Amino acid sequence: MRLLIVSSVIHYRHGSGLYAYGPYAREVDIWADLFPEVIIAAPCRNEAPPDDCSGFSRPNISLRPQEEAGGETFKAKAGQILKLPTLVWGMSGAMREADAIHVRCPGNLGLLAIVLAPLFSKYLIAKYAGQWCGYPREPWSVRLQRSLLRSSWWRGPVTVYGRWPNQPSNVVPFFTSILTAEQIVLARSAATRGKPGDVLQVLYVGRLSSDKNVDVLLAAVANLRTQAIRLRCTIVGEGEHRSTLEAQAKEMGVDDCAEFVGGVSFEQVLGFYEQADVLVLASESEGWPKAITEGMAFGLICIGSNRGLVPEMLGEGRGLVVPPGDVDALAEALREIAMVPGDYQFMRARAAAWSQQYSLEGLREALRELLSTRWGISLYHDRQVTDAPASGVRS
Numbered sequence: 001m002r003l004l005i006v007s008s009v010i011h012y013r014h015g016s017g018l019y020a021y022g023p024y025a026r027e028v029d030i031w032a033d034l035f036p037e038v039i040i041a042a043p044c045r046n047e048a049p050p051d052d053c054s055g056f057s058r059p060n061i062s063l064r065p066q067e068e069a070g071g072e073t074f075k076a077k078a079g080q081i082l083k084l085p086t087l088v089w090g091m092s093g094a095m096r097e098a099d100a101i102h103v104r105c106p107g108n109l110g111l112l113a114i115v116l117a118p119l120f121s122k123y124l125i126a127k128y129a130g131q132w133c134g135y136p137r138e139p140w141s142v143r144l145q146r147s148l149l150r151s152s153w154w155r156g157p158v159t160v161y162g163r164w165p166n167q168p169s170n171v172v173p174f175f176t177s178i179l180t181a182e183q184i185v186l187a188r189s190a191a192t193r194g195k196p197g198d199v200l201q202v203l204y205v206g207r208l209s210s211d212k213n214v215d216v217l218l219a220a221v222a223n224l225r226t227q228a229i230r231l232r233c234t235i236v237g238e239g240e241h242r243s244t245l246e247a248q249a250k251e252m253g254v255d256d257c258a259e260f261v262g263g264v265s266f267e268q269v270l271g272f273y274e275q276a277d278v279l280v281l282a283s284e285s286e287g288w289p290k291a292i293t294e295g296m297a298f299g300l301i302c303i304g305s306n307r308g309l310v311p312e313m314l315g316e317g318r319g320l321v322v323p324p325g326d327v328d329a330l331a332e333a334l335r336e337i338a339m340v341p342g343d344y345q346f347m348r349a350r351a352a353a354w355s356q357q358y359s360l361e362g363l364r365e366a367l368r369e370l371l372s373t374r375w376g377i378s379l380y381h382d383r384q385v386t387d388a389p390a391s392g393v394r395s
Contacts, residue, residue: 001123001377003035004064004098006091008041008107009044011063012049018056018063019049022266023290025056026178030364031102032058034371034379041094042109043068052238061323064094069078069108087112095120100375105149106130106142117231123375124156127174128287131308132160135285157374157386161288162309172370176288177358179297183270184356191299191352196277196341200231202334203276203300205291208239211284213305213324215241215248220331222252230336231257236272238263273298280336286310292319296355299348303333 014017019025020042032038032135037060052120067090069083091112095101100123103113110126119122126149130142149158150168159174162168179187189309202221206212214235221233235245235258249255259271273279275303282305285294290312292312295302304310305324313319337344368379 001035001099001379002037002039002097003031003100003102004094005031005038005040005042005102005104006094006109006113007040007104007115008109009042009104010068011040011042011044011065012053013044013046013063014048014285015375018054018061020055021055021180022052025054026266027176027363028061029056029058030360030367032052032056032061033364034368035100036060038062039064039094039097041091041113050238050263051265054266064090065098066090066094066109077101083162088116091116091354092120099123101334102127104129105145108141109147111141111148114145114154117183118153118155122155122213123377124154125371125374126154126156126158128158128160129176130287131285132162132164132171132287133308135307138285157370159370162312171215174366174370175358175363176290177293177360177363178266178290179294179359181359181361184297184359186270187294187297187299188352188356189296191348191356193299196337198230200229200334200341201275201277202231202233203236203272203279203295204233204281205236205272205279205295206281206283206289208235208237208242208245210241212239213246213282213284216282216325216327216330217280217326218245218249218252218254218258220334221254221258222337223327224335225254225257227335231334231338233258234272234276235260236262236264236269269294270298273300277299277341278303278334280330280334281305282322282324282330285308289313293355293358297350299352300346302351303330313354314351316350317347318354319347 009020009024040063044063067083067086071283101117103110103125103126105118105128148154158171160171163173198209204217208214246260250256279300279302281291286308292302292304302319304314304321306321311321320333322333372379
């Protein structure tokens with residue numbers, strides 16, 4: 001069975017390899033373990049990938065490039081409307097080649113694929129990676145995607161993060177992970193280390209975009225500096241707001257203790273987890289934040305926002321939540337950890353035990369079981385990991 005994956009993630013063709021944002025690429029590799037052939041319908045740029053990208057490792061993955069469209073400005077929205085016939089033509093061509101279709105939402109191409117996919121295949125599955133319960137100032141297009149996926153138009157399962165009341169039977173609570181079983185062994189060892197030292201090591205991992213509230217973290221660090229709290233903040237990731245955030249750190253006088261390391265490989269990210277004491281990811285909205293799950297696995301004290309699934313993930317004494325955008329609440333949480341770090345040992349242990357049950361291998365088997373049950377077919381393909389590059393890009 002040939003699987004088509006529709007995604008709005010930007011892909012990169014460079015040399016003989018195909019690349020995309022690291023966590024996404026690792027998850028697509030898992031899908032390629034279940035199908036003899038995987039075709040990705042997504043935007044593609046012919047240039048070197050950013051540092052936070054990874055190459056697809058399965059040779060049975062190829063790309064059917066789609067028109068790149070999107071943006072928040074009026075000009076960008078108008079351009080997207082003008083491109084609609086081209087987008088429909090390109091997406092329809094990709095779907096005609098597929099036996100089964102996996103749509104990743106929310107996203108511009110995801111919305112188009114939700115409308116088109118039921119016309120081309122009876123084997124459908126969607127992943128909604130955002131916050132399923134909605135959030136303030138949510139774009140109308142995102143609400144529309146959820147409505148369509150809940151409706152009778154979409155005839156396949158929809159995997160979402162968390163359990164939400166009054167959902168149709170096709171909406172399936174699910175999880176995600178990009179830690180292998182071997183990496184979880186590494187995390188388990190790191191989680192047994194002692195309490196934080198004299199300087200609290202605070203970590204952020206993710207995209208540097210406005211909704212991630214990294215500016216709030218910097219303001220909280222500046223607040224704590226006035227209270228003589230000793231801490232160091234490491235910010236891992238790339239994004240359009242990096243230069244603005246670096247300027248903010250300098251203006252606030254925390255550029256000596258707030259380090260921007262940029263986008264790095266996943267192996268390097270694991271090294272930062274090993275060195276950190278606290279992970280902060282207090283975004284405006286989150287689906288299943290991988291950084292929090294990974295930080296928990298490594299025994300970090302995790303601080304997230306009181307939105308979406310995060311309170312459930314960090315509930316029962318596994319972490320702390322604060323209102324997104326609340327500098328004082330975040331600063332107070334960090335101050336308490338710095339003052340009495342030994343009081344959080346039990347929290348670290350509970351977080352690690354909960355998170356370490358999720359692995360890439362477990363995700364693959366859960367997907368196999370879900371698809372076999374919902375589609376009524378046997379997915380027997382199981383390609384082993386190789387070092388070979390992806391098979392390339394289709395015209």
